[in-house]
Amino acid sequence: MRYQVHFSANYETGQYGWTTELETVKKQIDWMLRSLQTDYIDYGFIHCLDTQSDWEDYQKNGILEFLLEQKKQGVVRHIGLSTHTPALANMVLDTGLVDQMMFSINPGYDYHHGDYAKGSADERMALYRRYETEGIGISVMKPFSGGQLLDEKTSPFGKALTMYQCIQYALDKPGVLTVLPGIRNVEDVRQLLGFLEVSPEERDYSVLGTFTPQDALGSCVYCNHCQPCPAGLNIGLINKYYDLSTAGDTMAADHYAKLEKHASDCVNCGHCSDRCPFQVNQPEKMKQVASYFQK
Ligand code: SF4
Ligand code: SF4
Structure with a gap:
C-alpha cells in the first residue's frame, strides 16, 4: 500500500476543497491519517499550486514548514508537488525538496487548449525533460483534459481522441511513470485497463500531426509512428x-x-x-x- 496525501486538500465540507490556512491543513492531515489508519505517508504533496503567490502563501502560512517537519519526524517519506504550471514547477524544483510530481499532460494543454494549458509547447517539453534528468517521476493527471478530448463536440481539435491514445501520448513524455485518470466506477477501471490489451495501432496518436501548432512542429515527440526504420534504429x-x-x-x-x-x-x-x-x-x-x- 502506498499513501499519497495532499497538504492543502480540504474535505471539511464533505466535498473537495483547497486551503492555505495552516490550522485547517493540520486538522485535515490528522483526519486523513486516522481515516486511512496509517501513521505514515509515502508521498506528502505540496498541493495544487499554480502561481507564485500560491507558493509564497504556502511558505508564509507555515504549511511548507509543517510538511518538512512531518518529513523530519518520519511521518512523510517523500515530498511531491502537484501543479499545472511549468513556471511554478520550475520554481519549486529549484528548492531541491521535491522527489515526485503530479502534472497535467495531454495534447490539449501541450498545444495551447484548455483551462490548464500553461506555457508554450517548448516550455512544457523542456519541463518534462527536466523531471527525467533530475530523476523526478511524474504521475500524470488530467490525461483527457477533464474528458474534453474524448468527445468531438468538446475537443478543441474538433476531433475526438480515445482514452488509449491520450494515455500513450502521456506515457511517451520524458519523466512520466504513470497516468492517473479520474474514475467513477468499476466499469471505468475496466475500460482503462483495456489499454494493456489493445494493439499499438489503437494507441497510435499520430492523428495529432494534423492539428499540431507551429511551435510544436519539427520536434520529435518520441511516438515512433515512423517505424519501422529499414536500418533498425529505434x-x-x-x-x-x-x-x-x-x-x-x-x-x-x-x-x-x-x-x-x-x-x-x-x-x-x-x-x-x-x-x-x-x-x-x-x-x-x-x-x-x-x-x-x-x-
Ligand atoms: S520522428 Fe518518428 S518518433 Fe519522432 S515525432 Fe516523428 S514519427 Fe514520432
Ligand atoms: S535509416 Fe535514417 S532516414 Fe531511414 S528511416 Fe532510419 S532513421 Fe530514418
Missing part, C-alpha cells in the same frame, strides 16, 4: 536520449551507448520523415545526434 528512443543528454541528463549517454543501433547507422533513406506527422527532419537530426554522441 528513432523515438534515440531522439529522447539525445534531448535528455543535451538537457543535462548524465545517464542518457550511457543508455544511448547501450542501444543496438545508433544514429551513425542511419542510411538517410528518408522513410521516417515521410511518415512523421510532426514534420521532423530525421535524417538531419540523426547526423546531429551522431556527431554529438560520436556514434
Whole structure:
C-alpha cells in the first residue's frame, strides 16, 4: 500500500476543497491519517499550486514548514508537488525538496487548449525533460483534459481522441511513470485497463500531426509512428536520449551507448520523415545526434 496525501486538500465540507490556512491543513492531515489508519505517508504533496503567490502563501502560512517537519519526524517519506504550471514547477524544483510530481499532460494543454494549458509547447517539453534528468517521476493527471478530448463536440481539435491514445501520448513524455485518470466506477477501471490489451495501432496518436501548432512542429515527440526504420534504429528512443543528454541528463549517454543501433547507422533513406506527422527532419537530426554522441 502506498499513501499519497495532499497538504492543502480540504474535505471539511464533505466535498473537495483547497486551503492555505495552516490550522485547517493540520486538522485535515490528522483526519486523513486516522481515516486511512496509517501513521505514515509515502508521498506528502505540496498541493495544487499554480502561481507564485500560491507558493509564497504556502511558505508564509507555515504549511511548507509543517510538511518538512512531518518529513523530519518520519511521518512523510517523500515530498511531491502537484501543479499545472511549468513556471511554478520550475520554481519549486529549484528548492531541491521535491522527489515526485503530479502534472497535467495531454495534447490539449501541450498545444495551447484548455483551462490548464500553461506555457508554450517548448516550455512544457523542456519541463518534462527536466523531471527525467533530475530523476523526478511524474504521475500524470488530467490525461483527457477533464474528458474534453474524448468527445468531438468538446475537443478543441474538433476531433475526438480515445482514452488509449491520450494515455500513450502521456506515457511517451520524458519523466512520466504513470497516468492517473479520474474514475467513477468499476466499469471505468475496466475500460482503462483495456489499454494493456489493445494493439499499438489503437494507441497510435499520430492523428495529432494534423492539428499540431507551429511551435510544436519539427520536434520529435518520441511516438515512433515512423517505424519501422529499414536500418533498425529505434528513432523515438534515440531522439529522447539525445534531448535528455543535451538537457543535462548524465545517464542518457550511457543508455544511448547501450542501444543496438545508433544514429551513425542511419542510411538517410528518408522513410521516417515521410511518415512523421510532426514534420521532423530525421535524417538531419540523426547526423546531429551522431556527431554529438560520436556514434
Ligand atoms: S520522428 Fe516523428 S514519427 Fe518518428 S518518433 Fe519522432 S515525432 Fe514520432
Ligand atoms: S532516414 Fe535514417 S532513421 Fe530514418 S528511416 Fe531511414 S535509416 Fe532510419
